[in-house]
Amino acid sequence: MATPNQQNLVDSNKVYASNFTKGDLALPPAKQYAVVTCMDARIDPAAAFGIDLGDAHVIRNAGASVQDALRNLVISQQLLGTKEIILIKHTGCGMLAFENQQATELVRKNLGEEGVKAIAEGFGGQFLPFSDLDEKVREDVEWLEKNKAIAEGVKISGWVYEVETGKVRSVK
Amino acid sequence: MATPNQQNLVDSNKVYASNFTKGDLALPPAKQYAVVTCMDARIDPAAAFGIDLGDAHVIRNAGASVQDALRNLVISQQLLGTKEIILIKHTGCGMLAFENQQATELVRKNLGEEGVKAIAEGFGGQFLPFSDLDEKVREDVEWLEKNKAIAEGVKISGWVYEVETGKVRSVK
Numbered sequence: 157m158a159t160p161n162q163q164n165l166v167d168s169n170k171v172y173a174s175n176f177t178k179g180d181l182a183l184p185p186a187k188q189y190a191v192v193t194c195m196d197a198r199i200d201p202a203a204a205f206g207i208d209l210g211d212a213h214v215i216r217n218a219g220a221s222v223q224d225a226l227r228n229l230v231i232s233q234q235l236l237g238t239k240e241i242i243l244i245k246h247t248g249c250g251m252l253a254f255e256n257q258q259a260t261e262l263v264r265k266n267l268g269e270e271g272v273k274a275i276a277e278g279f280g281g282q283f284l285p286f287s288d289l290d291e292k293v294r295e296d297v298e299w300l301e302k303n304k305a306i307a308e309g310v311k312i313s314g315w316v317y318e319v320e321t322g323k324v325r326s327v328k
Numbered sequence: 329m330a331t332p333n334q335q336n337l338v339d340s341n342k343v344y345a346s347n348f349t350k351g352d353l354a355l356p357p358a359k360q361y362a363v364v365t366c367m368d369a370r371i372d373p374a375a376a377f378g379i380d381l382g383d384a385h386v387i388r389n390a391g392a393s394v395q396d397a398l399r400n401l402v403i404s405q406q407l408l409g410t411k412e413i414i415l416i417k418h419t420g421c422g423m424l425a426f427e428n429q430q431a432t433e434l435v436r437k438n439l440g441e442e443g444v445k446a447i448a449e450g451f452g453g454q455f456l457p458f459s460d461l462d463e464k465v466r467e468d469v470e471w472l473e474k475n476k477a478i479a480e481g482v483k484i485s486g487w488v489y490e491v492e493t494g495k496v497r498s499v500k
Contacts, residue, residue, distance in 0.1 A: 159483050161361045168378020169496045176494025185369040189333045195385040195400055197357040200374045206340020213367040216388040218403045226450040228367055231390045234434045240333055262406045274477035278398040305446035311331050322348025324341045
């Protein structure tokens with residue numbers, strides 16, 4: 157028995173597939189760039205950032221963390237030829253709203269010590285929240301610029317998307 | 329001086345923002361689910377999977393790895409109230425095309441021993457490739473079902489998206 161969200165996937169996809177004409181796109185991104193942005197439900201990267209199908213890798217995680225994205229970026233560059241990173245964090249991010257210890261306590265309360273053990277094993281128990289949006293964009297760009305897993309010459313820029321207005325602005 | 333991809337972001341976003349009417353959406357996803365899919369350039373989750381703005385978290389990484397996504401899923405569930413995971417891998421995935429050792433050698437060749445050290449520090453040098461698409465979808469669903477960081481009762485389903493046809497099919 158499908159859930160409503162599964163049924164929506166099936167129904168929406170039928171319409172999408174019936175109009176689909178892009179079955180011959182190449183695996184490597186045509187415009188040779190990767191976007192790192194947040195998993196936030198209020199962001200539609202293709203529409204808001206002008207990404208046509210086939211043009212760019214789109215990496216999304218909680219907070220648009222570049223530390224969390226490093227594996228993906230190395231694959232994107234070394235195996236699939238991208239040469240540019242566009243990092244876009246956003247206003248109203250959930251990662252601005254809590255501290256690591258609070259999240260850990262929530263896991264303990266809801267999932268017990270087994271849950272705390274599972275997050276430690278899974279990701280070192282590090283939820284990667286942050287407190288200053290623009291500063292964190294700058295820090296993440298600098299972190300990438302210094303990281304030896306990113307080739308020299310890769311262009312890196314940092315931006316903020318405003319969920320209230322739909323606008324992006326350049327930070328670094 | 330903006331790169332062509334940065335200029336495209338600025339230009340496309342101007343048009344998007346000028347028509348933007350969804351500035352009052354809530355932070356928690358309205359339909360209380362998270363989609364985990366691949367960063368592949370040929371996937372547009374909103375369009376292909378019927379995700380309206382504000383409805384779902386969208387997590388994207390190389391290969392739609394649930395191990396890589398665990399931090400995001402715990403945040404999505406514990407802090408933002410989602411209760412369902414829809415995992416969608418896809419045909420033609422880059423992660424089917426190499427083995428870990430090959431990727432490491434590529435990093436060594438292109439970035440030197442410093443690069444190899446950086447990927448070890450950043451993500452344990454584990455690129456997480458896989459060799460059987462449908463089997464990996466099943467394995468990842470089972471991995472989530474058993475993981476103590478995921479609350480009991482969270483609905484989990486696994487799917488494959490075909491980049492050649494635009495169609496999704498249910499796997500588990």
